[in-house]
Amino acid sequence: MPATQSDAFVRHDLMEQLVDARQRTDDLFAVVKADSLYERPIAERHRIVFYVGHLEAFDWNLFHERVLGLKSFYPEFDRLFAFGIDPVGGGVPTDQPSDWPKIAAVRDYVKRIREVLDEKLSDALADSVPPTPDGFALSPLLNVAIEHRPMHAETLAYMLHQLPLHRKVPHKESPNTLAPPVAHRSIDIPAGSVTLGLGRDDGLFGWDNEYEAHRVDVPAFTISSSSTRRDMKRKRSGETVTTMQTGTGNPSTESRIPLSGSMKAIAGGTARCSTMSHCR
Numbered sequence: 001m002p003a004t005q006s007d008a009f010v011r012h013d014l015m016e017q018l019v020d021a022r023q024r025t026d027d028l029f030a031v032v033k034a035d036s037l038y039e040r041p042i043a044e045r046h047r048i049v050f051y052v053g054h055l056e057a058f059d060w061n062l063f064h065e066r067v068l069g070l071k072s073f074y075p076e077f078d079r080l081f082a083f084g085i086d087p088v089g090g091g092v093p094t095d096q097p098s099d100w101p102k103i104a105a106v107r108d109y110v111k112r113i114r115e116v117l118d119e120k121l122s123d124a125l126a127d128s129v130p131p132t133p134d135g136f137a138l139s140p141l142l143n144v145a146i147e148h149r150p151m152h153a154e155t156l157a158y159m160l161h162q163l164p165l166h167r168k169v170p171h172k173e174s175p176n177t178l179a180p181p182v183a184h185r186s187i188d189i190p191a192g193s194v195t196l197g198l199g200r201d202d203g204l205f206g207w208d209n210e211y212e213a214h215r216v217d218v219p220a221f222t223i224s225s226s227s228t229r230r231d232m233k234r235k236r237s238g239e240t241v242t243t244m245q246t247g248t249g250n251p252s253t254e255s256r257i258p259l260s261g262s263m264k265a266i267a268g269g270t271a272r273c274s275t276m277s278h279c280r
């Protein structure tokens with residue numbers, strides 16, 4: 001089937017989204033001084049260097065063999081940065097900085113993967129490669145790779161917040177921290193019907209547990225205009241967003257639902273990603 005102008009737009013858009021997503025996590029890593037990349041700001045999580053390699057290893061493990069038919073050039077890193085170094089006995093990790101590769105080698109791994117994926121994925125999108133043997137088309141897999149980054153950006157942001165100031169690169173200009181006080185108010189939402197989940201034929205990307213679509217009648221209610229503490233706590237736990245399309249003319253209403261196992265199902269193998277708990 002010949003590619004249409006719309007197909008070309010989707011291809012371009014997906015690759016652009018991947019590049020943008022990389023920039024978001026690159027910006028976060030740039031906050032950390034070079035001599036502090038082996039720090040572990042949160043005892044239960046990996047050292048920062050793991051995440052530098054992990055984001056690329058995830059993409060590579062997702063695409064290189066099943067989609068692109070490429071051999072790995074560094075299988076040891078593919079495994080290390082997919083799984084990390086698991087603590088023995090279920091306690092907090094005890095690995096030492098010396099257990100990890102030098103940052104120059106990790107940066108080289110990242111650079112090489114990006115170069116290969118950028119070229120090969122663009123070709124594969126242009127050629128409309130057939131679905132993988134396990135039934136996934138390239139477009140949903142790319143969406144998995146794209147969404148994986150901001151999920152980690154969120155957890156990295158609060159992890160780096162725990163990093164001592166002297167380990168961060170200072171901003172040239174102080175951010176403007178003055179802001180007007182938040183004006184709390186209540187919003188009345190009228191009764192209406194809402195569609196939860198996605199229909200298989202909607203043509204929209206979703207995780208496996210975000211299908212099927214079903215409609216629910218919701219009575220009128222009142223909601224605060226500001227996030228509550230509980231919202232913030234749930235956000236930090238790595239849950240992901242699904243969109244509720246309301247029947248009240250407000251398509252932007254969002255609800256957070258757990259994503260247990262969905263990304264794992266689509267990524268599989270050594271990619272090993274479900275929720276953010278997978279890579280501490």
Ligand SMILES: [Fe+2]
Binds near residue numbers: 058148152278
């Ligand atoms: Fe991950």
